[in-house]
Amino acid sequence: MSQAQLAGHDLSDSYISLIESGKRTPTPAVLKLLAERLGCTPEYLSEGIEPEQRAHVEVRARHCELALLAGRAQIALDGFEEVIAADDNADLTLRARWGRAAALEELDRTGEAIAAFEELRELAERDAGRTSWLPSVIALTRCYHAVGDLGQAVALGERALGRLTELGVTCGVDLAEVARVMLLAYLDRSDTGRARELTAHLTGEREPAVAYQEASERALAEGALGDALYLADQALAIASTTARSRAEARLKVAAARALIRGENPDSERALGLLGTAMPDLSGDEATACAIETARALVSLGRLDEAITSLRTALAEPPRQDIDPITAQAQLVLAQAELARDDREAALTVLRTTSAQLERLPASRATASLARELGDLFDAAGDGASATAAYRRALESVGLRPTSHTTAQALADH
Missing domain, CATH: 1.25.40.10 (Tetratricopeptide repeat domain)
Structure with missing residues (x-):
């Protein structure tokens, strides 16, 4: 099909040429018109992948995350590589890149994991409105400690801990992980004074979901949208886990009632x-x-x-x-x-x-x-x-x- 045939009576040949060369972005109406003439969907023209294919890739990414959580790191790594290669959606690719880095760490390919996490940290620091650098810095703290770079581990750990403290996160998995690695690093350097000083501040007894939500609100108020999104996601994850645990507990109580009542309890x-x-x-x-x-x-x-x-x-x-x-x-x-x-x-x-x-x-x-x-x-x-x-x-x-x-x-x- 020539440019003139594709343009038809509605568009000009030169406009089609400008779209092809990347100098113009078609409006949704033009995108729909072009898709009809080319026999594909507007989504394929704009993103290079059909909606059904995108859904398949998204499911694949979630299956990889489940494999990683189940300890099948090599399967997860292979799957994340496929997702990265198959999709150009920024959010899904970022999620897969994070999973790939975590899988490399799990496989003790720590040098490769450090490189992957460093790329994610740089990306987050360039685009703080979309992504938080906190998770990548915490992961790097752990990885640098694993390879014996105590100076870098402590420097990054103190940066992450400072940000968490600034936002009022006094409990939860992020604080626990970065504090754990820092304590180990201090002890490896025989700095028991710093280690004991750190333990004196680890007294948070608040509900983690509430702490993360309030921290997200603080980050939002200061315009740190990446941190606000990450902390809100952490709060939702904790709250959903708590809700699942409560639902399962209520089921157990109902089952116990059935077991106690009637004949032969x-x-x-x-x-x-x-x-x-x-x-x-x-x-x-x-x-x-x-x-x-x-x-x-x-x-x-x-x-x-x-x-x-x-x-x-x-x-x-x-x-x-x-x-x-x-x-x-x-x-x-x-x-x-x-x-x-x-x-x-x-x-x-x-x-x-x-x-x-x-x-x-x-x-x-x-x-x-x-x-x-x-x-x-x-x-x-x-x-x-x-x-x-x-x-x-x-x-x-x-x-x-x-x-x-x-x-x-x-x-x-």
Whole structure:
């Protein structure tokens, strides 16, 4: 196809020539027109790769990152080389170049890794509005220490640590890694004074995701967009990991409930699930986990442990008023007292809980609590209180006696 044929009646031959020589960039409308005449997509004309191919390359890059995380560094390296060769998208290429450098380091090809990380550092320093130099400098600190260049390792480490401190990052993986390498470098140089001075500042106990978010906001306020983007990505990564851990912990609590209830409870397995779930929970969810733990302990006959756990859950944090979580804890406490044949202690707890349940709004949760309360009153030999609790359960789901006579018959029964 000649330039005149491609230009048609809408464009001039000279304009096509200028586009071909790189002296003009076509507008989106012209790009679409040219793509139609050439039988390809506008994306292919502008970027040299079809959208489906781009998606394939992006998936390939992510698979390489997964391989690197799984310890398959050679597979990751080969894949990153393919991604770099196949795509000219700046962001994807940068991501693949970072992965390639990390794979080289993992393969102990440290000299090559240093060269790759130095290129990334130079790129970041030239374009601070797009990229942060922090990750490459931290990686270089580690690599220079590995090859024995302690002076360069300390210089770069102090630069990274200074920037992190300036932004208020007092915890998290970046601070931990650069501080770890610096401590090793100081000790290798027999500079125990500097090492001890550094340890005195490593006291950050804040939530890492919050620290990274606030640091990102500081970087944004000072116009350091590359740092702001990197730190925001770190905050998102930590927050998403925390969310996944919490979701898995909540699943374990639900699974434990299923294992404890019904015939032939598997309380030992439930106890194991609850123990691994607890560190990732907080607030009411942690209290609910403690309650289910106590329920499993009761099932296993470890009554004193169950009661101690429940009393701790009820005391921390102190609650101003009754709520379903507190009521549930009290019911399990009564169950434990019954299991050790202390009927009066159980009835004291049950009567307190019964009075408190009257203040809860009608709901399925309240109905479930009232039904369990009725079962425990029945087990304790207080039939009248059990009947009242069952009536409260029915009323909480909208079922009421049709007449006073029916209500009295139910009570008499």
